[in-house]
Amino acid sequence: MKVLQATHPKAGAQWISPALWVFAAASVLSHVASVLLHLPTVVGGAMLALSLLMFGLLHGASTYGWRAILFFIAICLGFSNAFENLSIVTGFPFGSYHYSDTIGPKLFLVPLLIGPAYFGVGYLSWTLARAILGDTSGRLRGSLAVQTPVIASFIMVSWDLTIDPMMSTITGNWIWHHGGSYFGVPFVNFLGWYLTVYVFFQVFALYARRLKGPRPDMAGYWIKPLFAYTSIIAAPILSLLFDTQAGGVTDPSGAVWQLHDIRAATALVGLFTVLPFWLLAVFRSLARVGE
Template structure:
C-alpha cells in the first residue's frame, strides 16, 4: 500500500471520527441533568477544532492551517477581550464558570469554538461560491470572507439566546432585544469573523489553489456544520429550567420561546447553508471538477 493512500485513509478516519464524537456530544446534551456541564462543553468544542486542524492540514498544509489558527484565535481573543473591557464590538457581558477555565476573563474553550465552526464556515463559503479550486484574487478576496462570516454568524444566532439567557454561560449585562441578547453582539460577530476570514484570504492570495481532492474530503466540514444545525434541535430543557427567565435588565422571556427561536434559526438558516454547499459539491463532482472517491 502506497504511503500516500495510507495517509489519506488516516486523514479520513480522523475527520469522520471527529464528526462522530461531535454527533455523540449533541445527543449527550439531552442528558445534561446527569452529565457534567463542562464535559458537554468540551465535547461540543474540541471535535470541530480537531476537524479544522486535520482538514486544514490536508488542504493548506501545516503552515497554512497554523496561519488560519493563529489569525482566527488572535482576532477572536482580541475582540472578545476588548468587548469584555469596553463593550465594543459585541456589547457589555461577562462569562460565568460554565465554559471552564478563563484567562483574563476569557474562557479557553471559547477560542476553540471559533476555530472549529469558523473553519467549517470558511469551507462552506468556498464550496457555495465554487472557489475551492481557484486562486483567491480580485473580488474573491472579499466575497469569500463576506459569505463565510454570514455562515458563522448564523451559528451564533442559533445558540446565543440558549447559552446566555437560559444556560447562563455568559451574561449580557444590559439584556437585549433578541431574547436577552443585544443586536450589537451580532454586528460584532460579523465584524470579527469578516476580519479574520479577510486576513486569511489575503494570506492565500499568493498561494496556488489546492490540488484536486476527493469528494469525501470536502464533505466532512459540511457534515460537521450540518450536525451542528440538526443537533440544536435536540436541545431539551433541564429539569431545573423555569418556565420563564429574566435577562440582566430584568426583562422576562419564556424559556420555550428562547428554545423555539434557536430551533427555527437552526432549521431555516444553518441547514440551508449546509444543503447548498452539499449540492454545489455534487454539481462539481458530476462535472469532474472533484474526484468521486
C-alpha cells in the same frame, strides 16, 4: 511578489481521511450527547471544541498545508480573544457582558474553550462558503478573496443566532449586563460577531491567495465538513424536542423570557438560516460531482 509554498501532508498519510470521519462523527455525537444527557457546559463544550479543532486542523492541512492552517488558527484565536476581552472591558464590539465560571479556566477574561470553538465552527463556515461559491482549490482566485470572507461571516453569525440566547439567558454561561431584545441578547452582539469573524477570515483570505500547491484530492473532501456541520443544525432542534423544562427566566434588564419560546425561536432560526446555507453547500457539491 513572493508566493508562499504550501507544506502539504505527505501523500502516504492515509490516516487523515479516516481520522476526519472520526472527528466529524465526534462533533455530532458531542452535540447530541450534550442536549440529550444535559451535560455540564464545560464537559460538552470541551468535547465539541476538541473534535472540531482537530477536524479543522486536519482538513485545513489537506487543503492549505500545515503552515497555512496553523496561521488560520493563530489569527482566529488571536483576533477572537482580543475582541472578546476588549468588549468585556469597554463594551465594544459585542456589548457589555462577562463570562461566568461555568465554562472552565480563562485566558485573561475569556474561557479557554471559546477560542477552539471559534476556530472549529469558523473553519466549517469557511468551508461551506467555499462550497457555495465553487472554490474547489482553496486558493481564492479573483473576487473569491472578498466573497468568501463575506459569506463565511454570515454563516458564522447564523450559528451564534441559534446558541447565544440559550447559552447566556438560559444557562448563564455569559451574562449580558443590560439584557437585549433578542431573548436577552443585545442587537449589537451580532454586529460584533460579524466584525470579529470577518476580520480574521479576510486576513486569511489575503494569505491563502498567495499559496500555491495541488488541489485537495481526498475521498469525501466535501462530505466530511458537511457531515460535521449537521451537529450545528441539529442542536437547537434537539433542544426544542427533548428539553422539557418549562417556566421563565429573567435577564439583568428585568425582562422575563419563556424557556420554550427561546428554544422554539432558535430552532426556527436554525431551520431558516443555518440549514439553507448547508443545503446550498450540499447542492453545489453534488452539482460538481455530476459535472
